[in-house]
Amino acid sequence: MRLPKALQNTSLVIGALISLTIILLAIFAPYVTTHGIEQMDMRNRFEGPTLEHILGTDNFGRDLWSRLVYGARISLTIAVISVAVSAAIGTTVGLVAGYFGGWVDLVLMRITDIFLGFPAIVLALAIVAVLGPGIMNVSLAIIVVAWTEYARVVRSTTLVLREQNYVQAARAIGASPARIIFKEILPNAIGPIIVLASLGLGTAIISESALSFLGFGLPPPAPTWGWTLSYGTRFMRDAPWLSIIAGATIMVTVLGFNLLGDGLRDVLDPRQLSRGGAKAGKAK
């Protein structure tokens, strides 16, 4: 009965369609693009959308559509890496803190609070500044703050789950804490983690494009969305569409993952997800 209910959820369906489209475009980039990302066409500079250049061209006559599609590969790669790693770290911290409680919980949650206490973009900028640019460093800069969200949510779910009968039963027959945490609690806490991961993809894309917008993401010639947008602002009077389209691409992609996350939240058990804190605004 899950499927029909899921399909009735507008957020979920639209979000899934947008996300899937972007992911497929990124995967099949060589087949859906018309030009190379650095291929110049000096006769057709600053062109508005035409049949040959469906989203127009920049000051070197480079094809905007092709650059954005390849840019999706960068954004999605960084988003997936940073979400996977932050989810793994945050979930582990949350499970351990929630299950053991006491001083373990106290120490882990204070550490979480400390990292949550930095504005994400500021800490990310500082990390990229000292480590230098690159896919791994940009991902790391995002992970440093992003894991805290998972830790907080998974901890509160774990606090509820550890009192359940089946967990008590597992403990009674002598299962080890590691077994209880990963075999009994984690599978039942996975719903909120999936929702957070979907929303996290959107947040990661915003952070990555902010870094590259400021010039601290992957260096050119990498066609990052943020840099394409920032570069376009130099031609705001002659070719405003460069920045406008690049920004719209970021927005639509993030919107897709956010809608997907919201939809998943409604379809998966919503009661597990009621939570306060930074993202509480996303709770419908």
Add this chain to the structure above:
Amino acid sequence: MLSYVIRRLLLLIPMAIGMVIVTFGLLLIIPGDPAAVLLGQDATPEAILNLRNSLGLNDPWYVRLFDYFAALLRGDMGRSIFQNQAVSEIILGRLGATIELAVVALILATLIGLTLGVVAAIRQGSWIDTVTMLFAQIGVSMPVYWLGLLLMLLFAVQLGWLPAIGRGVPLPEALLAAVTGRPQVLWDSLTHLALPALALAANSAAIISRLVRASMLEVLREDFVRTAYSKGLRQGRVVVRHALRNALLPVLSVIGLRFGALLGGAVLTESIFAWPGLGQLTIAAISQRDLPLIQGIVLTFAIVFALVNLVVDLLYAAVDPRIRLG
């Protein structure tokens, strides 16, 4: 209440210590010799040696961490590598502009968010609700620097109504000038503030509106609201006096947390609108890899954020007896 305040204040100490350690850790994660990395390829061996000494790199890290703490307690954040000035002085000179921008944005976000959230909630399921929540969804997904550019393009470049970049006289001084008979000074400050503050506020306004709506929907279902209606009170009165008052509690804590996001967003907004605050300073410091300055800025952001949350938590306790007494 007093014991809560004391407990909450004491909690700030380990938090601040942790933040200092994280900030200090930035120096430790630099690959290779930090002095050489920070000064770049053209640095002379002499300059590198000098910087090694001034950063204290010859000492083991725990000695440096201790020295860093000791200096911070004296209010000393070190000296900038590239500007011949104390980090704390540079930051203090910029902090006001950022706080002004963030506070005005927070007020805007709260007003917009509250209005939209309440309207959407009392018209739940109608087209107003749908449109409002669609806007909220877009607001959450929109990169702040892109919105800033669009606003600038429309209101400054196309329509020419508002200045595109820069800042007028600081708001407190401008208010004073307005009181003493020069309202045009205040007007100038406000017109400079309008676009960056609106761009910065949008994301938080969207988040707050969704939260207010959810919170209102819950409260509107409560018995006391039905009672108020059945007493024959008008809708406006019930919504404002009965429902909104109770729906605001969960919103308050989020408004505090949003301030952190606004400080972060200010970095991006300031770089677009050439707003002379900490955000612009951050970008400059990072371009030059001026580590003592970067560390000072990161720590300042964290501490301002922590203090704002402290104030919000105390307000929350003052409003909600369950916390005060619990």
